Every structure is written in C-alpha cells, then in structure tokens.
Amino acid sequence: MNPVRALGAGFLKFLAANGRLTVFALNGVSHCVRPPFYPRMILRQLIDIGYYSLPVVALTTLFAGMVLALQSYTGFSRFSAEGAIPSVVALSMTRELSPVLAGLMIAGRIGASMAAELGTMRVTEQVDALETLSTNPIKYLIVPRLLAGVTMLPFLVLIGDILGIFGGYVVSVYKLGFNEQTYLINTWNFIESQDVISGLVKAAVFGFLVALMGCYHGFNSRGGAQGVGAATTNAVVSASILILIANYMITEIFFAQ
Amino acid sequence: MTNTPAPKTPKIRLKDVHKSFGDKRILQGFSLDVMPQESVVIIGGSGTGKSVMLKCILGLLEPESGEIDIDGVRLSTLSRGEREQVNAKIGMLFQNAALFDSLPVWENVAFGLIQGKKMRRGPAKEIAIEKLAQVGLTADVGALSPAELSGGMRKRVGLARAIAGDPDIIFFDEPTTGLDPIMGHVIDELIVKCVKQVGATAITITHDMASARRIADRMAMLYQGKVIWHGPVTNIDNSGNAYVEQFITGSAEGPIKMELRKL
C-alpha cells in the first residue's frame, strides 16, 4: 500500500472509532435520564467505586501531600520562603494533585475492572442474554457505572484534598518545625473556594472518562480472553491519557486570565 | 417437500435471510415457517449457522437481507421499544448457557421476572425454585453461584431461565448436550410439555437424533446456508434426501464432505 493511502486509511479509522465512541457516550448519557433504572446495580457501583477505592486514594494523596511539603521546603528554604509552604500544599493538592492522582488510580482500579467484567460478559454472551430477558444492557450495565463514576470521584477527591493537606501539615509541623496554628491559619486564609471547586469539577469529568472508557472498551470487546485483555489495557491507557488532556483543558478554562 | 397452504399466519417466518461475517457467508437464503404451537427441530452440521439463525430472530445479529416476521409483524420495522416487547415473549437457552456469573443461580432464573416483568423478589424466587425443580435441580442449588456448577447443571439452569417467564416462543440451542442420557430424557419431556401443555412454539437445535425424534413435530435440515429439507418427523427415515440420510445415520460416506485436511 502506498504511504498516502495508508495514512488516509488510518485517519478514516481514527474518525470512525471516534464516531463510535461519541455515539456510545451520547447513548449512555441519554439513558441516564430515562427509566427504567436499576437501583441495585447503581448502589453496587457506588460502593465499588466510592467505598472500596477509599484506601487507595487516601494513601496516594496523603503521601503526595507529605512529599510536597518536604520538597517545597528544600527549594523554598534557599531563599527564605518557607512561609509559602502551607499555601503551596493547599493549592497543589486541591487544584491538581488530588484530582489527577485520584483519577489515575481510579483509572487503574475501576477502569480496568469495568472493562474486564463487561468484556467477559460480552464474550460469554451474557450481554446477549440480557437482551433476551427484556433488559437493555445500556441501562443495566452502562448507566450505573457512568453515574457512579461521575458522582463518586468528586467525593474521593474531596477526601483526598483533606488528607493531602493533612499530610503536608504533619510533615511541616513534626519534621520541619512549623508552628501548628500558623500553618493552619495560613492554609485556611489562602485557599479559595474556586480552588476546591475546580478540583471537584475535574474529578467529575475524570470519573466520567474512566467509566466511559471502561464501559466502551469492555462492551465492544471481541474474541475471548485475549480480546478482554486488550480491552482492559485499552481502557486504562485511554482513560489515563484523556484524564491528562482534560486536566489541562479544565485548568485553562478555570484559571486562564 | 409437501407444503399444504397454511390457513394461519405462521408464528415465526424467515424468508430468504442472508447473513455473513466479512466474506464468510453463513446464511444464504434461509427460509422457514414455524406454525403456532409447533415444535421444530433444526439439524445441521457444526458451524453451519444454526445458532446464528436464532440470534438473527432475536435481533442480536442483523441479517444483510431477508425478512423475519413474528406473529406476522415484520421485525425490521419495529422500534427498539417494540422490539423489546416482542423479545419479552421469547425465551432463549444459549448454547453455552450464558448465565450471569455475578448473580446466584436463583436470580439468574428469576431475572426476566424481576427485571423484565417487574415482579417482586420474593414471589419471583418461588417461581425460580419451582422451575429449577422442573429441570431436576434442588432448591439449595439456587443459592450457588454459576461458577460452582457443572456444565450440565449450567445448561439446565439456562433452560430454567428460558422457560421461567412462560414465554410464547422458546428457542433451545442444544438443550441436551452435555447431559447424561436419563437427564436428557427428562429435559426432552420438559420441552414437549412446554409445547403441548403450555402451548408454546419451540425451535430446538440439536445434534442428538434420538432427542430430536422425541421433541420434534417437524424437522428442518440446514446445509450451506439453506434449509435443504423439512418435513414431519415421521418422514425423517424416508426423506429421500441423501444429505438427511447421511446426517441421521452419521455416516462419513455420502454427499456431505467434512472439510478436513489430510495429515
């Protein structure tokens, strides 16, 4: 095949894949607002994403906050700017680190398991069986996951914000010799609601992306165990990349003057 | 082939259905009428497209051309919602059972009742246990997860799920494969009961000729994407069709050539 044709074919394939994904996403979202709903399935996903991801997200953000304080101290103490540490920790955690880290951890934990579960259901004809039992698989399988992704990630990120700031506080007070009260007052005075809100908006978007990628790749997987494996990898990789891209775009929207 | 003009509309009608995957042509002009309360058995070689045909009727696969009617209604003209209503009348046993492995066995059987018919879980569970008993499984099997079952048990749970909603139309894809001969017999009787007493219309795919003779009113043989012979089950031994004869005797000699390569 000549290179121009190969390029053209590749581009068309890319467009087709994007089209399919967009149709899938719109379909999923539109079913979110149309009954019937499956409360049991929604509850199961809420617990799976919200509750069982708590340890992972908590540990990640806690240590991120701690290391942030430590590293900023090394840098800032050279020009006597240690006083900026509380605000640096608070801003970085709420605006960037907590949403992005939680998003990536959830992409690995939840995106992969969604793709594997739905992929297995697809290749063992369980999705077909749903159709024959008058149950729309989009409503039964996809909608609960999308809803849980969008609602639970902000919750996790909020907890991540608190733990990250707490981690910075612990290191600053017990290791770097900061005054407890000054640290807290500095943090409180500096942080603005917009910082937290932008982080939560990011979280909701990331949660949607992770669930969408997990569902899309799992739901469309083909060809046995190998196909399910490929779907799982694709779900995690594409969700992670999309999270980083979306993160930049949302930051641009919120903070570009 | 004797085909007296039918007075009633057929329950299921497939006319000139074509389905291929890529350039692999599977169904090439498949036509079949199934009358109400009739039990039709489809026979045919492995990989000839029997399961694909059932999936086309269920709308899980879309044929490239041809018409499929249920109760005289052209399926291709239906909206998604109407299609779901039609599917609600159909029970399907998948070849590999396709049980939901995140749910216990009884919930698998009761699934169509709870999710489709919006029945409460308590009464649905009772029906599920009763249907499990009909396929020879005890109530404590109901609490197990599908992964804990043997192959034959899975098949029977799939069967219980297919008949749980007392459907109008039932498709059985190899219901007795993997069962011992006695249990196979029990399942055959259950299928006959569904048709004769409950009044369902059934299409069964099977490779088991003894079972086919017990279940069928009529048999159809699928070969190279078409129905090459169909007729009452009593005619099966003198069909006058060399393909059918070879198939029911299972002889390696005859017009059907298995595509094998010499080692």
Ligand SMILES: Nc1ncnc2c1ncn2[C@@H]1O[C@H](COP(=O)(O)OP(=O)(O)OP(=O)(O)O)[C@@H](O)[C@H]1O
């Ligand atoms: N989703 C699919 N994609 C591609 N090819 C398929 C698909 N489903 C079935 N086929 C092909 O269609 C052909 C018929 O498959 P089908 O499952 O209908 O066979 P069958 O008649 O039910 O055989 P068996 O008696 O072994 O169950 C096979 O050659 C198979 O490879």
Ligand SMILES: [Mg+2]
């Ligand atoms: Mg088959």
